[in-house]
Amino acid sequence: MSERIFRDGEADLSFRAGRFAGKTLIYLLLIAWAIVCLFPIYWTITTSFKTAPNVMQGALIPWIDYTPAWLGWRSLGLSPETIGAESTVRDEFMKRFYNSAITSVVSSSLAVILGSLAAYGLSRFSYRFGFMRNSDISFFFLSQLILPPVVLALPFLVLYKQLALLDTRIGLIMLYTLTVLPIVIWIMRDQFASIPTELEEAALVDGLSIWGAFLAIILPIALPGMMAAFILSLVLTWNEYFFAALLTSTHANTLPVMVASQTGSQGISWWSMAALSFAAIVPLIVIGVLLERYLIKGMTAGAVK
Amino acid sequence: MSQGDLLHVVTADDISDGRRRFGRAIVWGAALVVAGVAAAQAAQQSGLADFGFTTWRPTLYAYILWAICLCWSQVLIRGEQGKRTLFVLPAALFVISLTVFPLLFAILIALSNWNLSGTRQFNGFDNIRQMWSDPFYWNALKNMVWYSLAILVEYAIAFGLALLLNAEIRARKFFRVAFLLPLMLSPVAVSWMVGKSMLELRFGPVARFFRWLGWDSPSFFGSPEIARLTIMILDAWTFIPFMMIMILAGLQAIPKELTEAARVDGASPWRSFWEVTFPLMLPVSVTAVLIRIIFKLKLADIVINLTAGGPGGATDTVTSFIFREYRDRSNVGYGTLLAMVYLVIIIIVMTVLMKIAERFTRPQT
Numbered sequence: 314m315s316e317r318i319f320r321d322g323e324a325d326l327s328f329r330a331g332r333f334a335g336k337t338l339i340y341l342l343l344i345a346w347a348i349v350c351l352f353p354i355y356w357t358i359t360t361s362f363k364t365a366p367n368v369m370q371g372a373l374i375p376w377i378d379y380t381p382a383w384l385g386w387r388s389l390g391l392s393p394e395t396i397g398a399e400s401t402v403r404d405e406f407m408k409r410f411y412n413s414a415i416t417s418v419v420s421s422s423l424a425v426i427l428g429s430l431a432a433y434g435l436s437r438f439s440y441r442f443g444f445m446r447n448s449d450i451s452f453f454f455l456s457q458l459i460l461p462p463v464v465l466a467l468p469f470l471v472l473y474k475q476l477a478l479l480d481t482r483i484g485l486i487m488l489y490t491l492t493v494l495p496i497v498i499w500i501m502r503d504q505f506a507s508i509p510t511e512l513e514e515a516a517l518v519d520g521l522s523i524w525g526a527f528l529a530i531i532l533p534i535a536l537p538g539m540m541a542a543f544i545l546s547l548v549l550t551w552n553e554y555f556f557a558a559l560l561t562s563t564h565a566n567t568l569p570v571m572v573a574s575q576t577g578s579q580g581i582s583w584w585s586m587a588a589l590s591f592a593a594i595v596p597l598i599v600i601g602v603l604l605e606r607y608l609i610k611g612m613t614a615g616a617v618k
Numbered sequence: 619m620s621q622g623d624l625l626h627v628v629t630a631d632d633i634s635d636g637r638r639r640f641g642r643a644i645v646w647g648a649a650l651v652v653a654g655v656a657a658a659q660a661a662q663q664s665g666l667a668d669f670g671f672t673t674w675r676p677t678l679y680a681y682i683l684w685a686i687c688l689c690w691s692q693v694l695i696r697g698e699q700g701k702r703t704l705f706v707l708p709a710a711l712f713v714i715s716l717t718v719f720p721l722l723f724a725i726l727i728a729l730s731n732w733n734l735s736g737t738r739q740f741n742g743f744d745n746i747r748q749m750w751s752d753p754f755y756w757n758a759l760k761n762m763v764w765y766s767l768a769i770l771v772e773y774a775i776a777f778g779l780a781l782l783l784n785a786e787i788r789a790r791k792f793f794r795v796a797f798l799l800p801l802m803l804s805p806v807a808v809s810w811m812v813g814k815s816m817l818e819l820r821f822g823p824v825a826r827f828f829r830w831l832g833w834d835s836p837s838f839f840g841s842p843e844i845a846r847l848t849i850m851i852l853d854a855w856t857f858i859p860f861m862m863i864m865i866l867a868g869l870q871a872i873p874k875e876l877t878e879a880a881r882v883d884g885a886s887p888w889r890s891f892w893e894v895t896f897p898l899m900l901p902v903s904v905t906a907v908l909i910r911i912i913f914k915l916k917l918a919d920i921v922i923n924l925t926a927g928g929p930g931g932a933t934d935t936v937t938s939f940i941f942r943e944y945r946d947r948s949n950v951g952y953g954t955l956l957a958m959v960y961l962v963i964i965i966i967v968m969t970v971l972m973k974i975a976e977r978f979t980r981p982q983t
Contacts, residue, residue: 371821434705
């Protein structure tokens, strides 16, 4: 009896089962890690609706383990009953929120403007500032990335004290712009390098000036990259704590500083802490979900050639 | 980078002598204003004369005026060439004035004894001697080495997650967004809600989970080793997405043909990973790890909020140590010296690492 020449090999027969097992394993791992990532956010949201006994029992699921209450949000003045009334806590919270929003948006915009211009210049023209040529200038900008904040913090504290910039938003904005500028230049340099120079050449032939060509032709093309740089800067500056804790005290402190200073005399009221934390992270969760594309673009700039 | 413009522009500039002179005049004029205002303020500071200044702001304004004049004069003096300079000059001026000046100033502070309320006293190398015999600073530096080594584990996990996301799966966008979210959360909120609430020993879900697993009395900040491990895990949790996204981008850039060819040649998935995928991913990996090290060296928020360096300085990072040094003793001089030494160490280490990395990422022929 001759053996069949064309048949499924051992490997092929076991292939389907193996493939199925592999798939299941992949999904299990993915779901496990998704839980690791999402559970803290879930915990924050649910805790903000708990009362003291619920917290102590470690209740997990609302309506089953415990009945949601507005306790945490009331302490921020943001629950349905208190939202219409005057509330000093809410004013305080709104002030911090506003500070955070202003500093992060303004400093990110500033960094994107300055950084895009510099990156464009460096990708198109050759410069000589003294002994520094293009590659040296690029390196100078990017090397700021390794400068740890702590090195600048204390000199800035002293300088700002002299300049009366301590506890002002302008002071924070300048520092934040400085810290995200190298990242913006890193992303934008990659962006501009991928735009062919023929575009500007055509525009110049048509009679635009260099700046005209940049503003009218290149800027619209580079807009997604600038968006990516802006979003990444926004994330970093919104969450910044170290400088804000050192350089602000009453007027200009941002949300992270407010969150960090919530220790009461009778222990921590977890429900209000959770409400506050959630309010501090929710803008970025929204940005992360809606604009994830740009964030990823920003983070992968320059990584893959 | 090649020298010579990528964008060739031929322009006929016709700059009159008068315009050139005006350009130079405004730069030097503004510089004189800065010098004048600064001199007047210095005079007031030392009690020679009273001009009614309360802060050093006028000097700042004069400096900004000078910076604007410098930019303007570039166009006046050098025409088209100057307009090109204008792309880079604002950013360069901004960075130089915000880093180089403070750094020079920092060297001055670092060699003095100053607690902000009194006057600054130059004390030479006393701070260095104090640093040399400060066990807590060396301990913090040693911790930074531990924290940096944890990046290898983070990298392995990030690589695994990127491979999972790169597999043929459904709902990839959901998983990608979910995996990305920890990066978006403020470290302060994370250290409170995760570090303090979820790890709370009585009711925290993580503590209960560990009790359920059989660890009778979980304590996450009790012993030095476990406390450090907890901080590492928390920090890893926030930053793994960052490396994961970079590696994922690298994986997606690998042509499918390569892995297919390896499979056709009979390589097992394990071998095709180690012999095809991993070597191809080396450049991206090195970039990701280097950037991650840079971010790791700035680690402070979580430590300041969670453990304040304890127990016994086991979780201290250099940044959090200096932060406390300033908060508790408002010792600006000593703190600045520690920071400067840290900067020097970082520069040396990063230079060496980048040299090594260059060797890895160079295209292999």
